[in-house]
Amino acid sequence: MSYFDILKKAYTEQYAQTYQDDEYYYLYKHFSYGVKDSKLEFKVLDSFYNSSLLFSKPNAFNDPFDCLSLIDYDFSKIKKHELEDLLGKSMTNKYFKLYKDVEIRKLKDLPHVKNWGDYRRNGFHLTCFNNSPLHILMWSHYACNHEGFMVEFKFKKLKDYRHLPVPVIYSNDFPKLKYPYNASSKMCLENNDVGAEYLIKLFSNKAECWSYENEFRMLNIKGNLVNPKEPYEIESDLFSSVIFGNKVSERRKDETIKAISAFNHKYDKHIKIYDAKMKDDKYELFVPNHPRLDGKEFKAI
Numbered sequence: 001m002s003y004f005d006i007l008k009k010a011y012t013e014q015y016a017q018t019y020q021d022d023e024y025y026y027l028y029k030h031f032s033y034g035v036k037d038s039k040l041e042f043k044v045l046d047s048f049y050n051s052s053l054l055f056s057k058p059n060a061f062n063d064p065f066d067c068l069s070l071i072d073y074d075f076s077k078i079k080k081h082e083l084e085d086l087l088g089k090s091m092t093n094k095y096f097k098l099y100k101d102v103e104i105r106k107l108k109d110l111p112h113v114k115n116w117g118d119y120r121r122n123g124f125h126l127t128c129f130n131n132s133p134l135h136i137l138m139w140s141h142y143a144c145n146h147e148g149f150m151v152e153f154k155f156k157k158l159k160d161y162r163h164l165p166v167p168v169i170y171s172n173d174f175p176k177l178k179y180p181y182n183a184s185s186k187m188c189l190e191n192n193d194v195g196a197e198y199l200i201k202l203f204s205n206k207a208e209c210w211s212y213e214n215e216f217r218m219l220n221i222k223g224n225l226v227n228p229k230e231p232y233e234i235e236s237d238l239f240s241s242v243i244f245g246n247k248v249s250e251r252r253k254d255e256t257i258k259a260i261s262a263f264n265h266k267y268d269k270h271i272k273i274y275d276a277k278m279k280d281d282k283y284e285l286f287v288p289n290h291p292r293l294d295g296k297e298f299k300a301i
Contacts, residue, residue: 003194003196019292019293024155028152029128030142031047031143032044048263049262051239053232056125057122058126059121062141067202067203068174069174069176069205071177083100086181125232126219127218131215133152133243134285139245146245146248149256151241152240154239166204166219168206170206170207170211175201241271241290243290244273246285257273274289
C-alpha cells in the first residue's frame with residue numbers, strides 16, 4: 001500500500017469516528033488558564049478576541065518524542081558544488097570522484113544530520129485537536145485538572161479532505177525516512193506519495209501510549225510565524241461551542257464569557273456555552289443539553 005493510500009485510509013477511518021452531522025466534523029481542544037493573578041492568566045482568551053490559536057514547534061510539546069523520526073539523508077545523487085556548499089570546502093573534480101563517499105560520511109556525522117530528525121522538526125509549527133472531548137485525562141492534562149475549558153471546532157465536510165486536520169497515526173516504533181538532502185515543498189506537492197510519506201513520518205506519528213487522545217493536527221501552511229509565541233489567526237467559522245470544566249472558578253468563567261461575547265459581536269457569531277458535569281455513578285463526564293456531548297449515545301453518520 002502506498003503512503004498516499006495509508007494517509008487516505010487514516011482520514012477515512014478516523015473521521016468516520018468523530019462527532020459529526022450532515023454538514024460538519026467536530027474536533028476539540030482543551031485549554032488551561034495562566035497562573036492565577038499573573039499577567040498571563042487570561043492570555044489564553046486571545047483565541048476569542050482575535051479568532052486565533054497557538055501554533056507551536058513539536059519540541060515544545062509535553063512528549064519529548066513527538067515528531068522524532070529516524071532520518072537517513074540520501075546524498076547518493078549529490079553534485080560536487082552542492083557537497084562543497086554543505087561542507088564549506090572546495091574540491092577538485094578528481095578529489096570529488098575519488099573521495100565523494102568519504103566526504104558524505106563526514107557530512108552524515110554533522111549534528112543537524114544525525115540527530116534523529118530533531119533539527120528538521122524545528123522548522124514547522126502546528127496546533128492539535130482531539131476526538132476525546134469527554135476523556136477525563138484530557139481535562140486533567142490539558143485543562144489544568146478540569147479548571148480550564150474546551151472549545152469545539154467544526155470543519156466543513158468537503159470532497160477534498162486536505163482542508164481537514166491530519167489524523168495522528170500511533171506506533172511503537174520511530175518512523176524511518178529516506179530523506180533527500182534537497183527535498184522541497186514543491187517536490188512534495190508534485191508527488192502525492194512523497195508528500196504523504198513526509199506528512200505521516202514527520203508530522204503525524206506518535207507513540208501508541210498516546211492513542212487515547214485520538215489526536216488531529218493542523219500545520220501552519222503560511223510559512224514561519226513572525227512570533228510563534230503569539231496566537232495565529234484562524235477562520236472564525238471554525239468555532240462551534242465552548243464547554244467549561246467542572247472545577248473552573250466563577251471569576252475565570254466570567255472573564256471567558258466576556259471574551260466569547262466579544263468574539264460573537266466582532267465576528268457576528270453565536271457561540272453557545274455549556275458546563276461539563278461529573279456523572280453520579282460512573283467515572284465519566286457529560287455536558288447537559290449539548291447537541292453531541294450530553295451523555296446520550298452519539299453515532300457517527
